[in-house]
Structures are given as structure tokens and as C-alpha cells.
Amino acid sequence: MALEAETKSIVAKFDYTDDDVNKAVDEFLRQMGEGLEKDGTSLSQIPTYVTGVPNGTEKGLYMAVDLGGTNFRVCSIQLNGDSTFNLTYTKVAIPKELMVAKTAEELFAFLAKQIELFLKTHHEEQFVAHIRRRMTVSSPDGFRDENVFRLGFTFSFPVQQIGINKGNLIRWTKGFDIPDAIGKDVCALLQIEIDKLHLPVKVAALVNDTVGTLMARSYTAPGKTGAVLGAIFGTGTNGAYVEKLANLKKPLTGEYDKSTGDMVINTEWGSFDNQLSVLPNTPWDIALDKTSVNPGIQMYEKRVSGMFLGEILRLVLLDLVKNPNVSFLRDDNSNSNDWKSTTTIAQNSGIYTPWGLDTAIMSVAAADNTPELSTLRQELESTLNIYSPAYDDAQAFKAIAGAVARRAARLAAVAIAAIVLQTGKLTDPASADEPIDVGVDGSLVEHYPYFRDMIYETLRIIKGVGGEGAKRIRIGIAKDGSGVGAALIALVAANMEKNTTPADYFAELRFQAISHHLTTVPEDGETAATD
């Protein structure tokens, strides 16, 4: 009984009421406005220089790489021009020591090496042709416009973007910490390492994963207007949306196409309300923040995303284990355990190790509706080395994990609602019959049972959205956004390159001629070299 009562009181601490939600939406809108006006605010509202979303007809072969969490992905994407694509990829775990390397070079050299491996494995023909060409061309400029891959670099950390393929790292998140890289252009860091290996690859576009998700959603599920928001609820969390240029008050330094009247904004909402004026703050949230590599920032992310939910839960459970007034994961004797054994927590259990509880077990807990919670209990054994947990223990675990996740989903709804409200689509008579499309990706929204349902349930109680508004908001998974989306932006970048100067135009013509083995195209009046 004591355990049940204590569990109830803990669950109540994770309540985020309808009133709290509505206050948070107002504050989110206020902080969005502030971020559009000046730099250095809690919500960064970073202009991406991407001024439109695709319509599904885009074509071409591009490369994309994705650095943003536990894995590094390298892919090539063939866009077929009919809303479909073919994607080839490899994925490698990023060694933990590289996440906190001394120099940026160590990390980026590793990334370039993976690109080389990928090209050798999947695009050997181009790779070999490139090496051959390098050896036959004598002038250093001679292979300038050869058959290089345009690469979209999905880099899912806050970056001050200064052009479509230029951006300086503002801060690391999600456990990365390489101070040497702060303030540096991450595209240049990657290009330098690619060039050291002489790879036929040009970093053409810098893309946040949320921007990629927005693009991919618009490419694959085109409506009349495309998606309005791309959001990630995975290891980290963030969203990018289409904003009217007129609302963007802070100065823009780089070149961009003004004709659409829009620009995609990377909100970096992980840092919404770092000042904690509306975010919930339990003792466990406080404890987690203290031990994180970035105390005081990414405060919304620390309550919403996969990297942190497991740790919040672990901290709560540890307190419960230590609480002398309740018996949690502890039996008087085998008779008080329904499996007629006694519970043992192994010394090496993840429950005793900071960050040792993987958020994935929360999905198992939520999905387990067996009468004895036997799936969850087996999972506690296999992943946390907690042997013979009793039914009561599993029940408490499930209730607390559920409360932590539910709070996260309600907070997720706050961000989605605020952005939908900001776009004005709900009240615009011109788009009254259209769905408002939101592309989402990430382990939490993909694998946590009912995460999307909990978001919808919350959207319905939000002022200005309500039941009718929630019905119009179409939240759909946009898989592989960071690959396809990055390829799409590399394509936009390639078109921008093409259209810049007449000299570039001739270079492009020469490139086309050379790569199709046509006759030479003169460059600025000279005779052009062929390979």
C-alpha cells in the first residue's frame, strides 16, 4: 500500500495541467517573437536560408550525411521526381570518445573516413573514375568541375547559419562536448577532411534534421501547400517551420531568394524557456540538469526528448529504492513476491549508473498490458539486471514511466500548437479546407506507444486550436528526413550555384559536357581541357 500511495504522489508531480499547457503555449509564442527580433534569446529562431519547400517533382542523385545523435549515417539518394526516392545508406555508431574529443579535427576526420568507405562500397565507379581523372589532369583547377557529388550535411546541433552551406556552431547538445569546434564553420571543418582524402564530394548544404524532416515531408506527401512544420522527438527535440519573411526582423547576412516571401526557421526549441517561467521543474529535473554536460540550457529538451526521459525516470526510481518507508524492488521474503522469489538488483544494474536506463524500456512498459506485466518484468531483468521484480514493482515502474512520458507528450503539443498558431493557418479562410501538415521523426514519436495520441489529446484543449483545429492538424511520420531532406536542399543549393554568375554557368556547361563525354566547351574564351 505504501508503494502505491508513494507512486501516486510521484505521478502527481509530473502532472502538467490544461492550464499549465495553455500558459506555456502563450509563452512559446512570445519567445518565438522575441527570437525573430534579435539574437541571443532563449528560442534561437535561426534563419536557414531555405526559402521554399519542395513539391515532389525534384530529381537527381545526391549524397547526404547525418550527424546528430548516437549514429553517423552516410547515404546517397536518387530523387525520382514523382514523390518517390531510392536511398542507400550505411550507419555507424559514433565512438563515445569522439563525442568529447579534444579537437574538432578528430571527429570530422572520422566522418570523412566514413564517407570514403561509403563511396568505395556503393559508388565504386564514380570513385575510381575520380581517382583516374585526378591522375591525368595536370592543372590544379583542371578537375574543378568534374563529376562531384553534392552533399547535404545534416548537422543536428544549434548553428548560426550564414549561408546555405556555411554555419558556425553555437553550442553542442545531446552529450557532445568539443569546445574546440564552437564558433567554427562546420561545413568547412568537414570539407577540409574530405579534401585531405581527395574525395569527389562538395559539401553543398548545411541542414538541421528538423529542416530535412520538413523538406522530406513536403516531397513525399505533397498537398497544395506543403508541410508547415518538421519536428524531431528523438534523442533530442527541435522543430523547423515556414515563417513569413516579413516577420523576420533580425538582420540576415547571407544571400537568399526573396521571391517566395517565406523562410524556413530552425527554432532550436530545445532551449525554449531556459529561464523556467512555465516549464515544470521537479526535484528530479533539477538533479538531472546539474549532472548534464550543459546545465541551465536545453531545458525543454531535458523534459521532452529520449536522451533525458530515461534518466529522469532512473533518478525517481533510485529515490524510491532508497526510501525506507516503501518496499520497492525489495521483498521481505519470497512469499511477498508473486513470482515466489526475492528481487535482486545486481550491483552493475543501470539503475545505479548515471544515464544507465535506456528510454526504450519506457516504451516496453507502456505497451505491456499483460495481466502480470510479464514483458516488462523480463525487460527489467534483461536490460537492467533487476532479477525477479514483483508485480507491484512493475506496476509502480509502469505508472511513473507513463507519467514522465505523458508530461513529455503534453509539452510536445505545446510547441506544435504554438507553431501552428503562429502560421495563422487555422484562421486563414484561404486555407480553411486544407490539412495543416506536420512531419515528425525520432525514436520517441515512432516507438513510444500512443505518443501521438497524447499529443492530439492535448492539442484539443489548447485555446485557439480546440477539437476542430486538432482535426485539421495532420501529424505524419517523415522517415529519413535527414537523408532525403538534406538531398533536397543540396539540390536547391546546386541550382543556386548554377544561377550565380555567367562564369559559373559556363563551368556547369563544361561539367555537363565532360561528364557526358561530349566535345569541349570553351571556358571564358579559352579552350577547355577534357579528361
Ligand code: BGC
Ligand atoms: C539540437 C537540434 C536538433 C535536435 C534533434 C537538439 O539537441 O539542438 O539542432 O534538431 O536536437 O536532433
